Amino acid sequence: MNPFEKRHLGTTSVSLTQLGFGGAGVGELRGPLPEDQAQDTVKEAWESGIRYFDTSPWYGRGLSELRLGHALRSRPRDQFVLSSKVGRLLSLPKDPDTWDRSPWIGGLSFEHRRDYTYDGIMRSYEDSIQRLGTTYIDLLLIHDLDHWHLESDAKVNAYMAQLYTSGYRALRDLKDQKLIGGIGAGINQKGTMQQFMDCVDLDFFLLALVYTLLDHDVLDTEMAAAAERGMGFVIGGVYNSGILATGAVDGAMYNYQPATDGPIKRVRRIEEVCKRHEIPLAAAALQFPLGHPNVASVIPGAISPEQQAQNINAMAHDIPQDFWAELKAENILAEHVPTPNP
Numbered sequence: 001m002n003p004f005e006k007r008h009l010g011t012t013s014v015s016l017t018q019l020g021f022g023g024a025g026v027g028e029l030r031g032p033l034p035e036d037q038a039q040d041t042v043k044e045a046w047e048s049g050i051r052y053f054d055t056s057p058w059y060g061r062g063l064s065e066l067r068l069g070h071a072l073r074s075r076p077r078d079q080f081v082l083s084s085k086v087g088r089l090l091s092l093p094k095d096p097d098t099w100d101r102s103p104w105i106g107g108l109s110f111e112h113r114r115d116y117t118y119d120g121i122m123r124s125y126e127d128s129i130q131r132l133g134t135t136y137i138d139l140l141l142i143h144d145l146d147h148w149h150l151e152s153d154a155k156v157n158a159y160m161a162q163l164y165t166s167g168y169r170a171l172r173d174l175k176d177q178k179l180i181g182g183i184g185a186g187i188n189q190k191g192t193m194q195q196f197m198d199c200v201d202l203d204f205f206l207l208a209l210v211y212t213l214l215d216h217d218v219l220d221t222e223m224a225a226a227a228e229r230g231m232g233f234v235i236g237g238v239y240n241s242g243i244l245a246t247g248a249v250d251g252a253m254y255n256y257q258p259a260t261d262g263p264i265k266r267v268r269r270i271e272e273v274c275k276r277h278e279i280p281l282a283a284a285a286l287q288f289p290l291g292h293p294n295v296a297s298v299i300p301g302a303i304s305p306e307q308q309a310q311n312i313n314a315m316a317h318d319i320p321q322d323f324w325a326e327l328k329a330e331n332i333l334a335e336h337v338p339t340p341n342p
Contacts, residue, residue, distance in 0.1 A: 010232025012182030018277035020052035025301035027060025028106025029182035060107030
């Protein structure tokens with residue numbers, strides 16, 4: 001599969017390279033990352049041919065946007081696509097020396113607060129523009145408005161009401177002024193897509209963890225409903241935070257937690273088919289989502305030029321149709337699940 005071939009995204013006029021660059025890693029989620037290494041990683045992505053870069057104010061509390069902005073500022077702006085997110089505003093903590101920066105191990109020393117109002121989204125957009133050093137952002141997403149992060153119906157409903165009565169108008173204004181080219185929402189769990197579709201009109205969803213080679217229960221429900229509206233998808237978390245890259249090894253991570261028996265057994269079954277066809281597990285995981293006709297791009301992260309090159313090689317690895325057929329014959333994938341064409 002050609003990593004650099006472009007696909008149209010949903011109801012936008014934007015096209016994305018099939019392989020994009022996920023910017024969470026350069027925000028230092030798992031530990032400090034030297035600046036030179038971060039810049040070299042983005043440089044490797046660019047020089048290889050990737051032209052879609054995703055980031056967020058939340059990634060490293062501003063660090064990811066600053067690093068991507070620096071890496072891309074000298075590149076022709078009309079030759080790449082940027083997406084970022086809204087929903088959190090950053091500010092200086094009272095005591096930066098003792099302040100708890102979790103869940104980011106590295107990143108910058110800024111607190112955050114939730115804000116899905118008109119003014120909050122406009123301020124978030126302006127802050128991102130400055131950190132990125134650009135005059136527009138191609139795609140803007142509502143970020144982490146879900147139970148995964150907010151943990152209660154009351155909070156989700158309150159912020160969803162804030163978005164519906166106030167913040168969504170800001171997104172429409174930005175799009176009408178051609179300061180963004182598409183409106184999306186980032187999804188981390190089942191059930192959230194339908195909430196958004198009941199509330200506001202969107203062009204696309206960014207699905208993290210919920211549509212992968214291992215987990216794709218949303219295919220026949222929310223994804224189907226969104227696809228009927230012409231919406232597109234970008235897929236993050238294609239490795240389920242680790243296990244589809246490492247395999248079912250000791251200490252494998254699944255959705256940011258140590259993998260339990262269920263995911264480990266399912267991955268081992270996939271690995272057996274991969275072994276018979278001499279297909280790297282990571283290649284199958286990266287390419288699987290692009291079998292869906294509404295998926296425009298997958299955006300794995302990378303924290304080194306070597307990791308970035310591995311992602312590109314995995315995407316480019318030739319996978320014959322027989323491999324996908326055997327996954328279905330073994331009941332690892334249901335017969336109707338879309339898979340890539342050779």
